[in-house]
Amino acid sequence: MPRFHFHIEENGRLIPDEEGQDFSDNEDVRREAIETGASIARDVFISGAADRVVVDVREEDTPFLKVSITLDVEEPTES
Amino acid sequence: MPSEAITTALVKRLRTSTDLSEEDIKAIQALPIRVKEYAAEQTVVRDGQRPTECCLIVDGFCLRSKTITSGRRQILSIHIAGEIPDLMSLYLEVMDHDLMTLTPCTLGFISHQAMRQLYRRQTNVGEIFWRDTLIDAAMFREWIVNVGQRPAPARLANVIVELRERLRAIGKVTGNSFDMPLTQEQIGEALGITGVHANRVIKQMRQDGILELSRGRVTVFDEFRLMELADFDNRYLHQSPAL
Numbered sequence: 298m299p300r301f302h303f304h305i306e307e308n309g310r311l312i313p314d315e316e317g318q319d320f321s322d323n324e325d326v327r328r329e330a331i332e333t334g335a336s337i338a339r340d341v342f343i344s345g346a347a348d349r350v351v352v353d354v355r356e357e358d359t360p361f362l363k364v365s366i367t368l369d370v371e372e373p374t375e376s
Numbered sequence: 377m378p379s380e381a382i383t384t385a386l387v388k389r390l391r392t393s394t395d396l397s398e399e400d401i402k403a404i405q406a407l408p409i410r411v412k413e414y415a416a417e418q419t420v421v422r423d424g425q426r427p428t429e430c431c432l433i434v435d436g437f438c439l440r441s442k443t444i445t446s447g448r449r450q451i452l453s454i455h456i457a458g459e460i461p462d463l464m465s466l467y468l469e470v471m472d473h474d475l476m477t478l479t480p481c482t483l484g485f486i487s488h489q490a491m492r493q494l495y496r497r498q499t500n501v502g503e504i505f506w507r508d509t510l511i512d513a514a515m516f517r518e519w520i521v522n523v524g525q526r527p528a529p530a531r532l533a534n535v536i537v538e539l540r541e542r543l544r545a546i547g548k549v550t551g552n553s554f555d556m557p558l559t560q561e562q563i564g565e566a567l568g569i570t571g572v573h574a575n576r577v578i579k580q581m582r583q584d585g586i587l588e589l590s591r592g593r594v595t596v597f598d599e600f601r602l603m604e605l606a607d608f609d610n611r612y613l614h615q616s617p618a619l
Binding site: 304305312314316318329332333335336339340344345352 | 576
């Protein structure tokens with residue numbers, strides 16, 4: 298079973314995933330990556346710890362999939 | 377296994393949270409209990425089954441969970457020695473969730489009939505178990521607040537502190553460390569996050585010097601910050617007859 302590593306970046310700060318996880322289905326990897334990104338984004342966006350989250354998934358050392366989520370708040374400037 | 381050893385954790389736990397008389401303890405110790413060994417991650421009672429016995433955890437860890445149509449699982453609670461996680465099956469005929477072992481377990485099965493006879497003979501014991509299921513419900517309320525309102529690090533901290541307080545009542549905390557035998561995946565299922573997110577939270581807590589969670593064991597380094605993060609108020613555990 299291929300082993301996948303989910304490296305996380307929050308505003309460029311890298312949190313490496315040394316252990317990794319086994320997945321038999323590529324679709325499950327994709328879902329895990331998107332959900333993880335969304336779930337971490339929810340926490341860090343609300344707390345203000347970061348406004349960009351990247352989940353960089355690698356199959357062993359080969360890039361497999363990258364999910365990027367950015368917080369974008371637009372407020373009208375006072376004239 | 378001598379009958380007293382089977383009910384040791386149960387009696388210890390009930391003594392902490394209820395007014396248990398010596399007579400009540402004798403009656404509980406005299407219950408006919410069928411002891412059986414289980415491997416880790418085995419289903420004890422399945423959603424939809426009609427159990428005729430209640431399951432007392434003599435040793436080990438169990439969990440209750442519910443799986444939705446898409447196959448995703450929510451862990452509802454973690455259970456330790458001395459607890460009877462399916463006590464409600466005495467009055468609710470069909471199980472509405474799964475009960476399974478987390479680690480290898482020694483389980484004791486008590487027939488519903490024997491429980492009913494005990495309740496009728498000694499109403500005080502019936503009231504003690506009623507209180508016990510109400511505390512179980514209070515723990516579920518806290519679990520809902522936890523997964524619904526707190527950010528992931530606080531969710532994990534809360535579950536860890538609650539588990540520790542319960543383990544303490546049965547004498548299973550040594551210094552600043554205790555068992556929490558959940559995988560990263562299972563922690564995710566308990567907290568409503570992915571396994572990868574759970575891993576990230578565990579790492580952060582280690583980096584921040586709050587605690588270490590590895591190979592199913594928690595070691596607390598910074599009690600103050602852990603409690604602050606956990607937003608934990610032990611009242612809902614009602615670990616005293618006066619609470």
